Amino acid sequence: MASSIDLSAVNFDTTSFPALKNDLYLRAARGEEAERAPVWCMRQAGRYLPEFRAIRVENEFFKVCRAPALATEVTLQPLRRYAGLLDAAIIFSDILVIPQAMGLEVQMVPGKGPHFPDPLRTPDDLLRLVDRNSGFSVDTELDYVYKALTNTRHALDGQVPLLGFVGAPWTLMAYMIEGGGSKTLALAKTWLFAHRTAAHDLLARVADVAAQFLIGQVRAGAQALQVFESWAGELSPQDFAEFSLPYLALIAERVKAVFPDVPMTVFAKGAHYALEQLATETLFDVISLDWTIDPKAARARVDAALAIRTDVVPRSVVLQGNLDPTILLGDEQTIRERTAEMCQSFGRSGHIANLGHGMMPSHDPERLRVFLETVHKSSAELRR
Numbered sequence: 001m002a003s004s005i006d007l008s009a010v011n012f013d014t015t016s017f018p019a020l021k022n023d024l025y026l027r028a029a030r031g032e033e034a035e036r037a038p039v040w041c042m043r044q045a046g047r048y049l050p051e052f053r054a055i056r057v058e059n060e061f062f063k064v065c066r067a068p069a070l071a072t073e074v075t076l077q078p079l080r081r082y083a084g085l086l087d088a089a090i091i092f093s094d095i096l097v098i099p100q101a102m103g104l105e106v107q108m109v110p111g112k113g114p115h116f117p118d119p120l121r122t123p124d125d126l127l128r129l130v131d132r133n134s135g136f137s138v139d140t141e142l143d144y145v146y147k148a149l150t151n152t153r154h155a156l157d158g159q160v161p162l163l164g165f166v167g168a169p170w171t172l173m174a175y176m177i178e179g180g181g182s183k184t185l186a187l188a189k190t191w192l193f194a195h196r197t198a199a200h201d202l203l204a205r206v207a208d209v210a211a212q213f214l215i216g217q218v219r220a221g222a223q224a225l226q227v228f229e230s231w232a233g234e235l236s237p238q239d240f241a242e243f244s245l246p247y248l249a250l251i252a253e254r255v256k257a258v259f260p261d262v263p264m265t266v267f268a269k270g271a272h273y274a275l276e277q278l279a280t281e282t283l284f285d286v287i288s289l290d291w292t293i294d295p296k297a298a299r300a301r302v303d304a305a306l307a308i309r310t311d312v313v314p315r316s317v318v319l320q321g322n323l324d325p326t327i328l329l330g331d332e333q334t335i336r337e338r339t340a341e342m343c344q345s346f347g348r349s350g351h352i353a354n355l356g357h358g359m360m361p362s363h364d365p366e367r368l369r370v371f372l373e374t375v376h377k378s379s380a381e382l383r384r
């Protein structure tokens with residue numbers, strides 16, 4: 001199967017792209033009226049799909065990220081399988097391409113996840129990172145992601161919009177110091193409380209790269225952007241306010257200064273304590289929720305926070321989410337019920353349907369189809 005992909009059949013022309021045929025996601029993300037909630041899934045391309053695993057047999061994870069034809073192929077796999085059911089494509093890549101570009105080695109260990117053989121240990125290790133001052137160019141280092149985006153945008157032929165993404169500074173810092181996944185993030189959090197200046201230095205450098213990278217992704221063809229702060233929930237509200245929020249806000253500000261009309265989503269997993277701040281102190285258009293918060297409560301809190309802010313330009317904030325991904329391990333009847341309840345709970349507007357986190361390798365692809373079909377049906381009924 002993998003060998004049938006022609007690696008030379010690529011198109012890197014960024015001057016013209018096919019016309020968009022389904023703009024439901026973009027309209028919803030901008031807070032415009034939509035006939036139903038658009039739907040897509042985090043990790044919609046991944047190991048739960050046999051066609052993805054088939055590609056991975058012969059191709060190491062980062063090789064797929066770096067070969068535009070392969071990245072395009074796996075990005076399109078869920079679009080093909082769930083024809084007409086997904087309203088967005090997300091480029092196949094990883095948040096860890098930034099630490100790699102900044103000079104750290106990252107391996108993807110089968111069955112274990114990401115592994116940094118030589119992570120940052122002490123503030124002195126910051127000298128090992130390359131940045132703008134050492135002649136490093138984001139656009140050169142990460143050009144392979146731009147090529148994957150451009151080629152994928154052509155291959156999509158306007159079926160749905162193409163999303164680009166980055167990892168947020170705190171989450172990337174945590175990986176760069178922990179060297180992989182961790183239960184407590186004790187090493188990374190040591191920096192917050194023992195090396196506070198170095199922590200801010202690192203966060204600022206990553207934020208700078210992330211903002212430039214997102215701008216480059218739009219130039220390459222991304223039509224909307226998402227920032228993943230997957231480890232926000234490990235921070236107290238006070239520490240989120242110091243070590244995460246300002247960098248999220250900075251990234252959105254810098255991208256919006258160049259591309260004000262490109263919708264931006266923030267997914268700060270576990271940080272529902274910060275909903276009000278995300279809504280009023282950043283320029284993100286969409287806040288993505290995990291499943292630990294009731295959508296109705298989230299909507300009410302965001303709207304209340306926006307209503308009392310008379311000092312900013314009035315804006316609406318769209319919510320994305322938030323079905324617990326493990327519900328897709330349940331029976332079809334339960335998936336239908338819980339998905340319909342979720343749609344109802346988000347209400348008749350301002351919702352992009354998604355899971356509260358990514359697809360898991362143990363998911364049955366047919367259960368995801370039930371979720372997608374149910375969103376189409378219940379959301380349209382709700383708005384009729």
Ligand SMILES: Cc1c2[nH]c(c1CCC(=O)O)Cc1[nH]c(c(CCC(=O)O)c1C)Cc1[nH]c(c(CCC(=O)O)c1C)Cc1[nH]c(c(C)c1CCC(=O)O)C2
Binds near residue numbers: 041165
């Ligand atoms: C934390 C994080 C990472 N990567 C990402 C995040 C943020 C989202 C989240 O919180 O889950 C983001 C990501 N990673 C991947 C995508 C592709 C696009 C999509 O959503 O379909 C996206 C958006 C592919 C991937 N990234 C990874 C895979 C599986 C690796 C493989 O094919 O062997 C995929 C499809 C590997 C990866 N990459 C990362 C981890 C922790 C792992 C291992 C996780 C696992 O075992 O499922 C870091």
